[in-house]
Amino acid sequence: MLKVAVIGLGTMGPGMVARMARGGFEVRAFDTSDAAIDRARVMLPQIGAVLDQLSITPLASGEGAISFHRDLAEAVAGVDLVIENVPERIEVKEEVLRAISPLVAGDCVIASDTSGIPITKLQAFVVNPRRFVGMHWSNPPHIIPMIEVIPGAATAAEVVSFISETIKGLGLIPVLVKKDVPGFVENRVLYALLRECVDLVDQGVIDADALDTCVSWGIGYKLSVIGPMALLDMAGLDIYQSVSGYLNADLCNAATVSDAITSRTAAGRLGMKTGGGIYDYTPERIKELGAERARKLVATRRVLEGRDTP
Numbered sequence: 164m165l166k167v168a169v170i171g172l173g174t175m176g177p178g179m180v181a182r183m184a185r186g187g188f189e190v191r192a193f194d195t196s197d198a199a200i201d202r203a204r205v206m207l208p209q210i211g212a213v214l215d216q217l218s219i220t221p222l223a224s225g226e227g228a229i230s231f232h233r234d235l236a237e238a239v240a241g242v243d244l245v246i247e248n249v250p251e252r253i254e255v256k257e258e259v260l261r262a263i264s265p266l267v268a269g270d271c272v273i274a275s276d277t278s279g280i281p282i283t284k285l286q287a288f289v290v291n292p293r294r295f296v297g298m299h300w301s302n303p304p305h306i307i308p309m310i311e312v313i314p315g316a317a318t319a320a321e322v323v324s325f326i327s328e329t330i331k332g333l334g335l336i337p338v339l340v341k342k343d344v345p346g347f348v349e350n351r352v353l354y355a356l357l358r359e360c361v362d363l364v365d366q367g368v369i370d371a372d373a374l375d376t377c378v379s380w381g382i383g384y385k386l387s388v389i390g391p392m393a394l395l396d397m398a399g400l401d402i403y404q405s406v407s408g409y410l411n412a413d414l415c416n417a418a419t420v421s422d423a424i425t426s427r428t429a430a431g432r433l434g435m436k437t438g439g440g441i442y443d444y445t446p447e448r449i450k451e452l453g454a455e456r457a458r459k460l461v462a463t464r465r466v467l468e469g470r471d472t473p
């Protein structure tokens with residue numbers, strides 16, 4: 164049974180821990196914050212119920228054990244894989260990777276769930292860069308089945324195979340990113356979309372809620388069935404040629420973050436986690452939305468996988 168340590172139990176950690184335990188792995192869950200550990204403990208049964216709805220059942224050998232740790236050396240002792248999952252700030256990742264690296268065995272793989280810091284940069288912070296790789300999960304990690312695998316300049320081919328096979332072994336879908344570009348692929352695409360969306364709302368072209376309806380029921384719904392490259396063929400390359408010929412030059416190409424976002428983050432309006440961001444949320448609404456989104460994502464995934472016929 165594979166032994167894995169997850170370092171950081173914020174938005175992403177609990178779902179990753181639960182998903183890997185369901186796949187039979189022994190999972191050590193570490194955070195420096197007691198509140199994060201307490202929250203993760205509360206969330207595990209709720210996440211387990213969602214995994215049940217997805218028909219992700221434990222192996223015949225049973226669900227892997229989960230243990231919680233406040234001592235890093237204890238958390239990573241003897242594990243095969245450590246997944247760094249701390250905030251997206253390179254100085255925090257440097258400190259954590261420099262702390263983890265000397266504590267693990269020579270054959271242990273260290274992976275980072277960074278949203279897009281190049282893996283080659285992070286490799287500089289570990290003792291054995293050959294055994295360091297990007298493993299980028301998508302939120303919510305217990306529901307979204309795709310994980311990007313990103314080798315850095317020094318990553319050994321066998322480590323890329325190990326991570327890809329580990330992901331497949333969980334019944335998930337590894338996607339290899341061949342060049343270590345910032346944001347990898349998922350977030351380059353997402354952030355191109357988000358930049359345009361924020362700009363359209365900033366310019367008063369559309370209200371935030373109408374934009375959400377337009378994107379979710381238009382391209383969002385369609386793209387879950389037809390990928391962008393297949394969509395080009397469905398629309399016709401001549402159409403893309405004509406439209407992109409006049410539209411590309413008009414799209415937002417701002418290199419900085421929109422003032423409307425920067426003023427909100429400066430004021431502590433970070434979204435659901437602070438009760439308000441673009442929209443406002445009560446604690447009851449956050450609970451409702453969490454349940455409703457999980458239910459809809461589960462139902463959609465079951466249909467897309469062919470488990471349920473509509």
Ligand SMILES: NC(=O)c1ccc[n+]([C@@H]2O[C@H](COP(=O)([O-])OP(=O)(O)OC[C@H]3O[C@@H](n4cnc5c(N)ncnc54)[C@H](O)[C@@H]3O)[C@@H](O)[C@H]2O)c1
Nearest residue numbers: 171172173174175194195196199248249250251277278302
């Ligand atoms: N939120 C997303 O949608 C998402 C999706 C995919 C990947 N990611 C990436 O995953 C990583 C984690 O993101 P998140 O959204 O879960 O972050 P988060 O801020 O919600 O959680 C980070 C956790 O790390 C803990 N932490 C801080 N310093 C630590 C340390 N020194 N040692 C151990 N734990 C420490 C914090 O207490 C917190 O619980 C980031 O690199 C992020 O970019 C995020």
Ligand SMILES: Cc1ncc(C=O)c(C(=O)O)c1O
Nearest residue numbers: 277278279300301302303350
């Ligand atoms: C806004 C945003 N940024 C990063 C990520 C992942 O790295 C996500 C996501 O997984 O959903 C996201 O929504």
